[in-house]
Amino acid sequence: MHYRELDTPALFVDLDILGRNLDTMARYCEKHTLGLRPHTKTHKMLEVARMQLAHGAIGLTVAKVGEAEVMSASGATEILIAYPVFGEKKSERLARLAGERKILVSIDSEVTARGLSKVLSHQGVSLGVLVEVDVGVGRCGLPPGPKAVALAREIDRLPGLEFRGLMTFFGNVWGSLEEREKALGEVTSQLEQACEAFRREKIPLEIVSGGSTPSAPLTHGVKDLTEIRPGTYVFNDMNTYHQGSCRLDDCAARVVATVVSTAVPGQVILDAGSKTLTSDPLGAGPATGHGLVVEAPHSQLFKLNEEHGYLRLSPEDPAFKVGDTVTVIPNHVCPCVNLHDEVFTVRNEEVVGSWQVAARGKVR
Ligand SMILES: Cc1ncc(COP(=O)(O)O)c(C=O)c1O
Incomplete structure (x- = not known):
C-alpha cells in the first residue's frame, strides 16, 4: 500500500532516511571516539531504540522513570534518566528498575540526592549519579565550580548512590551555523571550568555527558566530553532544517x-x-x-x-x-x-x- x-x-517514518540518520551519527561518534547515548524522547519506540543500540549506542537516555521502564525492554545495558528524579513513588520505581539493569540519573540538589539514597539504600540497590551543571541553558544544573563539587562529595557519602560524573545540555547551541559555533565556544569554556574544579580536587569524572542535535556535528571540539545525547537527529524536523x-x-x-x-x-x-x-x-x-x-x-x-x-x-x-x-x-x-x-x-x-x-x- x-x-x-x-x-x-x-504519522509515518521513512526507513531509508532513518537508517541514514542513524548511520551518520554513529560514524561521527566513532570517528571522534565519543560515546553515543541517544535521547529516546524523540521517538519513544523500542524498535528505534534497538536500532540505535545496533548502531553502536553505548546506552540510552530518557527523561522520565516511565520512559526508562519502557526502554528497559530494549536490551540497553545502561539507561540515563537525564532529569532530576524527585519523590518517594518515583524513587521506589527507580529502585525496582535499578535491581534489573544499570541506571544513571542526573541531579542538581542535595535534597534530591538524599531522597533517592533513602529509598535505594532501603531496597539494597545502588544507582550511578551524574551532577548536572548548567553551561548556558538556565534550566536545571549547578554553575561550574564549588557547588557542583560539593554535591558530588555529598552523593558519594550517601548510601545507594555512586558519583560517576557530569551531565549538561547544550540546548543553547541553536540557530545558524555561525550562531551555533559561537554558542558552543561559550559552552566549551563553561564545561572546561566545571571539569577543572573536579580536577583540582582530584575527583575523577568517568562520564562527561553533553550534546543535542543542533550541536552534534560540532561537539568533537568540546574538551573533556566523553559522550553526547542527541535525540531529534533520528527523524529531524523543520527546526533542525531551518538551522x-x-x-x-x-x-x-x-x-x-x-x-x-x-x-x-x-x-x-x-x-x-x-x-x-x-x-x-x-x-x-x-x-x-x-x-x-x-x-x-x-x-x-x-x-x-x-x-x-x-x-x-x-x-x-x-x-x-x-x-x-x-x-x-x-x-x-x-x-x-x-x-x-x-x-x-x-x-x-x-x-x-x-x-x-x-x-x-x-x-x-
Ligand atoms: C537533557 C537533554 N539531553 C538531550 C536532549 C536532546 O536534544 P535534541 O533533541 O536537540 O537532540 C534533550 C532535549 O530536549 C535534553 O533535554
Whole structure:
C-alpha cells in the first residue's frame, strides 16, 4: 500500500532516511571516539531504540522513570534518566528498575540526592549519579565550580548512590551555523571550568555527558566530553532544517493528511490540526507556520485548531480538491510523535509495517 492510502491523519517514518540518520551519527561518534547515548524522547519506540543500540549506542537516555521502564525492554545495558528524579513513588520505581539493569540519573540538589539514597539504600540497590551543571541553558544544573563539587562529595557519602560524573545540555547551541559555533565556544569554556574544579580536587569524572542535535556535528571540539545525547537527529524536523543542521531529505517522520474542505477561497483545510502536529511554533529561522506541506512549499499552514489545519494557498503551488492527500514535516517532531499511538514504517513510499509508540504519555 502507498503511504497516501493510509487512513489519515497518520504519522509515518521513512526507513531509508532513518537508517541514514542513524548511520551518520554513529560514524561521527566513532570517528571522534565519543560515546553515543541517544535521547529516546524523540521517538519513544523500542524498535528505534534497538536500532540505535545496533548502531553502536553505548546506552540510552530518557527523561522520565516511565520512559526508562519502557526502554528497559530494549536490551540497553545502561539507561540515563537525564532529569532530576524527585519523590518517594518515583524513587521506589527507580529502585525496582535499578535491581534489573544499570541506571544513571542526573541531579542538581542535595535534597534530591538524599531522597533517592533513602529509598535505594532501603531496597539494597545502588544507582550511578551524574551532577548536572548548567553551561548556558538556565534550566536545571549547578554553575561550574564549588557547588557542583560539593554535591558530588555529598552523593558519594550517601548510601545507594555512586558519583560517576557530569551531565549538561547544550540546548543553547541553536540557530545558524555561525550562531551555533559561537554558542558552543561559550559552552566549551563553561564545561572546561566545571571539569577543572573536579580536577583540582582530584575527583575523577568517568562520564562527561553533553550534546543535542543542533550541536552534534560540532561537539568533537568540546574538551573533556566523553559522550553526547542527541535525540531529534533520528527523524529531524523543520527546526533542525531551518538551522541548517539537516536537509529536507533528512526529515524521516512525516504526517500524511487529507484535504477535507476547500470552502473558503484561497485556503484548504487539512485533517491534521494541533492534536496531530502539536501547536509548537517554529523555534528557528525566519519562516513561520505549523510545518512544511511538501507538495505546497510556498503555501503556509498558518493556523491550527485541534482537528483542522488551515493551509493558505500560494499561487505558485498546485490547487487542491477535497480528498487530495499532502505530506507535512512537523516543526518539532518529539511532541508530535508523543501524540500518536502508532507510527507507520515506509520504504520507497510503500507502507511496510507499523510500530507502537510505547513510551508515549509516560510523563511520570
Ligand atoms: C537533557 C537533554 N539531553 C538531550 C536532549 C536532546 O536534544 P535534541 O533533541 O536537540 O537532540 C534533550 C532535549 O530536549 C535534553 O533535554
